[in-house]
Amino acid sequence: MKRVITIAREFGSGGRHIGQLVAEKLGYKFYDKELILLMARESGLSDKFIEEAGEKVTSSFLFNVAMGGIYLNNSYNHNAMPLSDKIFVVQNKIINQLAEEGPCVIVGRCADYILKDRDDCLNVFIHSKMEDKIKRAVEFYNIAQKNAEKEIRKKDKSRASHYYYYTGIEWGKAENYDVTLNSGSLGIEACADAICNLAK
Amino acid sequence: MKRVITIAREFGSGGRHIGQLVAEKLGYKFYDKELILLMARESGLSDKFIEEAGEKVTSSFLFNVAMGGIYLNNSYNHNAMPLSDKIFVVQNKIINQLAEEGPCVIVGRCADYILKDRDDCLNVFIHSKMEDKIKRAVEFYNIAQKNAEKEIRKKDKSRASHYYYYTGIEWGKAENYDVTLNSGSLGIEACADAICNLAK
Numbered sequence: 001m002k003r004v005i006t007i008a009r010e011f012g013s014g015g016r017h018i019g020q021l022v023a024e025k026l027g028y029k030f031y032d033k034e035l036i037l038l039m040a041r042e043s044g045l046s047d048k049f050i051e052e053a054g055e056k057v058t059s060s061f062l063f064n065v066a067m068g069g070i071y072l073n074n075s076y077n078h079n080a081m082p083l084s085d086k087i088f089v090v091q092n093k094i095i096n097q098l099a100e101e102g103p104c105v106i107v108g109r110c111a112d113y114i115l116k117d118r119d120d121c122l123n124v125f126i127h128s129k130m131e132d133k134i135k136r137a138v139e140f141y142n143i144a145q146k147n148a149e150k151e152i153r154k155k156d157k158s159r160a161s162h163y164y165y166y167t168g169i170e171w172g173k174a175e176n177y178d179v180t181l182n183s184g185s186l187g188i189e190a191c192a193d194a195i196c197n198l199a200k
Numbered sequence: 201m202k203r204v205i206t207i208a209r210e211f212g213s214g215g216r217h218i219g220q221l222v223a224e225k226l227g228y229k230f231y232d233k234e235l236i237l238l239m240a241r242e243s244g245l246s247d248k249f250i251e252e253a254g255e256k257v258t259s260s261f262l263f264n265v266a267m268g269g270i271y272l273n274n275s276y277n278h279n280a281m282p283l284s285d286k287i288f289v290v291q292n293k294i295i296n297q298l299a300e301e302g303p304c305v306i307v308g309r310c311a312d313y314i315l316k317d318r319d320d321c322l323n324v325f326i327h328s329k330m331e332d333k334i335k336r337a338v339e340f341y342n343i344a345q346k347n348a349e350k351e352i353r354k355k356d357k358s359r360a361s362h363y364y365y366y367t368g369i370e371w372g373k374a375e376n377y378d379v380t381l382n383s384g385s386l387g388i389e390a391c392a393d394a395i396c397n398l399a400k
Contacts, residue, residue: 177380
C-alpha cells in the first residue's frame with residue numbers, strides 16, 4: 001500500500017482534480033500548492049524554522065547547488081537566501097512532515113523529489129494534449145480562449161524551470177515517475193481509479 | 201473499450217511479458233516484434249505487396265521524409281528502398297491489418313505511431329530503473345552481469361533511433377503515450393492489471 005501519492009501535472013490537465021478524487025476514494029488527506037504555501041507562511045519563515053528546515057535538505061547535492069553553496073562548511077547564512085529559496089526550504093520540511101503524519105495526496109511542489117527516499121510513495125505525472133488543456137483552462141480557470149495556449153505554455157514552462165532548479169531533473173519525463181497518465185484520452189475518473197488501484 | 205493495446209518498452213523492463221499477461225487476461229491476440237517480422241517476411245516482400253503497403257503509409261509526411269522523398273509525385277521506385285525501409289512498410293501494413301482483424305496487444309514496432317489515427321488504441325510505455333533492467337536482463341536473457349548495462353543502453357538507443365527515424369517523435373516521452381508505467385517499482389502484475397483496467 002502506498003501511503004503517499006504525489007501528483008505532478010501540466011496546467012489544465014486536471015491533475016489537481018484527479019488528486020482530489022484519489023484522496024476522497026482512498027480517504028487520504030489532500031494538499032495542494034496553495035495549502036502548502038499557506039502552511040509555509042503560517043508556520044513562519046522565522047529564522048529558526050528555516051534553519052531547521054535547511055538542515056533537513058542539505059543531504060541533496062543539487063539543492064545545495066541551487067542554494068549557491070550557502071551550506072558549504074556546515075555554516076550557512078539564511079539571511080542571504082532569496083525568499084523563493086527560503087519558501088522552498090520550508091515547504092520541503094512541511095512536505096516531509098505531512099508524509100510522516102499520515103496517508104496523503106500531495107499535488108505539485110516537487111513533492112516526488114522531496115520524498116524520493118521514502119518507499120511508500122507513488123509518484124504520478126498527469127498530462128494531456130494542448131487542445132484538451134485549452135478546453136479545461138477555458139472552462140475551469142476563466143482563461144480567455146484566445147490567450148489559453150500561451151498561458152498554458154507559460155505556466156508549464158515555469159513549472160518545469162522551478163522543478164529543474166530545485167531538483168536538477170527534467171520535469172515530465174516518464175522515467176522519473178511510477179506512472180504517467182493522459183487525462184485527455186483516458187478521462188479524469190479513469191485516471192483517478194488507475195492511481196487508486198496502483199496505490200493498493 | 202480499447203480494442204488495440206500497443207506496448208513500447210525499454211529493454212529489460214518486462215514490457216513484453218506484461219503484454220502477454222494483458223493479452224491473456226483480456227483474451228486478446230498477442231503480437232511481438234519477432235512475430236510481426238516473420239509475418240512481414242512470409243507475406244512476402246514482393247514488389248506488389250510493398251507497393252500496396254507503401255500507398256497505405258504515404259499519408260505520413262515524416263514517413264516520406266524517412267523514405268528520402270521517393271514517394272514524391274506519386275511515383276516511387278520501390279527497388280531503390282533500403283531493405284529496412286521495405287520491411288517497415290510491410291510491417292506497417294501488417295500492423296494495420298492486425299488491428300483491423302480483432303482485439304490485440306502489439307509490442308514494439310512503432311505500433312502506437314502506425315495506429316495513431318485509430319481511437320480504439322491504448323498506447324503504453326513500460327520503463328524501469330537501470331538496476332531493475334539489469335536484473336531482468338541477467339535472469340531472462342542470459343546476458344552476463346558485467347555486460348548488461350552496456351547491452352541495455354545499446355538496445356534502447358537502437359529502439360529510440362528506429363522510432364525517431366520512422367516517426368520524428370522522441371521515444372519514451374510521457375506525452376506520446378496514454379500511460380507509462382515503471383515496472384520495477386510497481387511490479388509486472390500490477391502493470392498488467394492497470395493496463396487491463398484502463399482498456400476497459
